[in-house]
Amino acid sequence: MMDILTTLEASAFSTWLRESSTMWAYPAVLTLHTVGLAVLVGASWAVDLRVLGFAEGIPLAALARAFPVMWIGFWVNAISGAMLFAADATTKGTTLLFMSKLGLVVVGVVTIVMIRRTVYGHGEPRLGTAARALAVTSLVVWIAAIATGRWMAYI
Amino acid sequence: MSDIVVTWLKSTTLSHLMVEQPWLWPISETLHFIGLALLVGTAGIFDLRLMGFLKRIPIAAAMKMRVWAAFGIAINVVTGVMFFVGAPDQYIDNPAFWGKVLFLLLAMANIAFFETTQGARMLKMTADEDTPVSFKVAGAVSIASWFAVLYFGRMLPFIGQAF
Numbered sequence: 079m080m081d082i083l084t085t086l087e088a089s090a091f092s093t094w095l096r097e098s099s100t101m102w103a104y105p106a107v108l109t110l111h112t113v114g115l116a117v118l119v120g121a122s123w124a125v126d127l128r129v130l131g132f133a134e135g136i137p138l139a140a141l142a143r144a145f146p147v148m149w150i151g152f153w154v155n156a157i158s159g160a161m162l163f164a165a166d167a168t169t170k171g172t173t174l175l176f177m178s179k180l181g182l183v184v185v186g187v188v189t190i191v192m193i194r195r196t197v198y199g200h201g202e203p204r205l206g207t208a209a210r211a212l213a214v215t216s217l218v219v220w221i222a223a224i225a226t227g228r229w230m231a232y233i
Numbered sequence: 234m235s236d237i238v239v240t241w242l243k244s245t246t247l248s249h250l251m252v253e254q255p256w257l258w259p260i261s262e263t264l265h266f267i268g269l270a271l272l273v274g275t276a277g278i279f280d281l282r283l284m285g286f287l288k289r290i291p292i293a294a295a296m297k298m299r300v301w302a303a304f305g306i307a308i309n310v311v312t313g314v315m316f317f318v319g320a321p322d323q324y325i326d327n328p329a330f331w332g333k334v335l336f337l338l339l340a341m342a343n344i345a346f347f348e349t350t351q352g353a354r355m356l357k358m359t360a361d362e363d364t365p366v367s368f369k370v371a372g373a374v375s376i377a378s379w380f381a382v383l384y385f386g387r388m389l390p391f392i393g394q395a396f
Contacts, residue, residue, distance in 0.1 A: 105391040120274025135294025225263045
C-alpha cells in the first residue's frame with residue numbers, strides 16, 4: 079500500500095502540484111475544491127431545508143434539479159480531491175482524520191441518494207418522517223465532513 | 234497607519250484568544266466554511282430564480298431562502314472579524330484580502346440596490362413569469378461576486394505570500 083502511495087506522491091504531476099510556486103498549481107486545485115464543496119453542500123442543504131419545511135412555497139418538483147448540481151459539485155471535488163490526495167499521499171493521506179473525512183463524504187452522498195429516492199422516487203414528490211430524518215442527517219454529516227476537511231490543513 | 238491599527242488590534246482580548254486557544258481558529262474556519270456553503274446554496278436558488286431559471290419556483294417562495302443566506306453571511310462576518318482581529322498583519326497588507334473586501338462590498342451593495350429599486354416589483358411577480366433584465370443582472374452580479382469573495386478568501390495564503 080505504502081509503495082503505491084509513495085509512487086503516487088513522487089509522480090511528476092504530484093511533485094509539480096506540491097512544489098510549483100505558480101497559482102495555477104496547488105492554489106487553483108484548492109480553490110476548485112472549495113467551489114465544489116460550496117455547490118455540493120450548498121445544494122444539499124437547500125433541499126434539506128425545504129424538506130424540513132422552510133420556504134414551503136417552493137414546489138418540491140422544482141428542487142429535483144438540485145441533484146444534478148450536487149453531482150457536478152461532487153465530481154469537481156472527487157477530481158480535485160484526488161489531486162490533493164496524491165500530492166500528500168503518504169503523509170496526510172494515511173491519517174485517521176483523512177479516512178474519517180472520506181467516510182463522512184460517503185455517508186453524505188448516500189444520504190443525498192436516499193433523500194432523492196424517498197422524496198422523488200415514487201411518482202409525486204412527497205415528504206414524510208423518513209425524509210425529514212434524512213435531511214437532518216445530511217445537515218449534520220456535511221458539517222462534520224467540512225470540519226474534518228478543514229482540519230486537514232493543520233496536520 | 235496600518236501599524237497602529239495592527240498593534241492596537243493585537244492588544245485586544247479577542248486577538249489573544251484567537252492566537253492562544255489552539256481550537257478557536259480551526260473551529261472558526263469550520264464555521265466560516267459552513268457559512269459559505271449555506272450562503273451559496275440558498276442565495277444560489279434565489280439568484281438563479283432572479284436570472285430566470287427554476288421558473289416553477291414562485292419568486293416569493295425563493296425569497297424565503299434568503300433568511301438562510303443572511304444567516305450564512307452573518308456567521309462569516311463574525312468569524313471573518315475574528316480572523317482579522319486575531320492576525321491583522323496577515324490581512325491588512327494582503328491584496329487578496331482587499332480583493333475579498335471589494336467583492337463583499339459589491340455583493341452587499343447589489344443586494345441593497347436591488348431591494349430598494351426592484352423590491353416592490355419582485356413581490357408582484359407570478360410563478361412561471363420570466364424576469365426583467367434588471368433582475369437577471371442582479372442575480373448574475375450576486376453569484377459572480379460571492380464566488381469572487383470565495384476565490385480571494387481561498388487565495389489569502391497564496392497571493393502576496395502573506396502567510
